[in-house]
Amino acid sequence: MKKYAFALLFVALAGPVAASGSHAGGHEEKMAVGEAGDKAKATQTIRVTMKETDDGKMIFTPTVIKVREDQTVRIAIKNAGTVDHEFVLDQEDKILEHKAQMEKFPEMEHADANSIRLSPGASGDIIWKFTTDGEFKFACLVPGHYEAGMHGDVTVAAK
Numbered sequence: 001m002k003k004y005a006f007a008l009l010f011v012a013l014a015g016p017v018a019a020s021g022s023h024a025g026g027h028e029e030k031m032a033v034g035e036a037g038d039k040a041k042a043t044q045t046i047r048v049t050m051k052e053t054d055d056g057k058m059i060f061t062p063t064v065i066k067v068r069e070d071q072t073v074r075i076a077i078k079n080a081g082t083v084d085h086e087f088v089l090d091q092e093d094k095i096l097e098h099k100a101q102m103e104k105f106p107e108m109e110h111a112d113a114n115s116i117r118l119s120p121g122a123s124g125d126i127i128w129k130f131t132t133d134g135e136f137k138f139a140c141l142v143p144g145h146y147e148a149g150m151h152g153d154v155t156v157a158a159k
C-alpha cells in the first residue's frame with residue numbers, strides 16, 4: 001500500500017521534470033536503491049576508503065555495507081589513492097549501464113545524489129535513505145577501475 005502511494009506521488013512529481021529533459025541516463029526516475037537523505041535523520045556514519053593497492057588492484061574498504069530498509073545513513077568517503085575515484089550507489093543493472101556509458105564518455109560528470117567523484121586526498125559525503133530492501137551495489141566507474149576491483153555490495157535488510 002505504501003509503495004503504491006509512493007509510486008503515485010512520484011508520477012505526479014516526475015511528469016514536468018522528465019518533460020524538461022535531463023541527460024539520457026534518465027536519472028529523474030525513482031531509484032530502487034533509495035533517495036537523497038536528510039543529514040539530520042542519519043542514524044549511522046559508514047566510512048568508506050578508496051585507493052589503489054601495491055599489487056595493482058583498486059579497492060573500496062569495506063566492500064560490504066549492511067543497512068536497514070528506511071534507514072538514513074551518512075556515507076563518508078575518502079579517496080586515499082593517487083588518482084580520481086568515484087563512489088556510485090545503485091542497483092546492479094544500473095551500475096553496469098552507467099559503466100558502459102562511462103567507457104564511451106570517460107569525462108562524463110555525475111551530479112547525482114547517489115554518486116560522488118573525489119580527487120586524490122579528497123573526502124565527501126553521500127547522505128542516503130535506503131527505501132527498498134534487497135541487494136544493491138556500489139562501484140567506481142572511472143574506466144578500468146571496476147575491473148581492477150572497485151565494487152562492493154550493499155545489503156538492505158527488510159524492516
Ligand SMILES: [Cu+2]
Binds near residue numbers: 058084085142145
Ligand atoms: Cu576508481
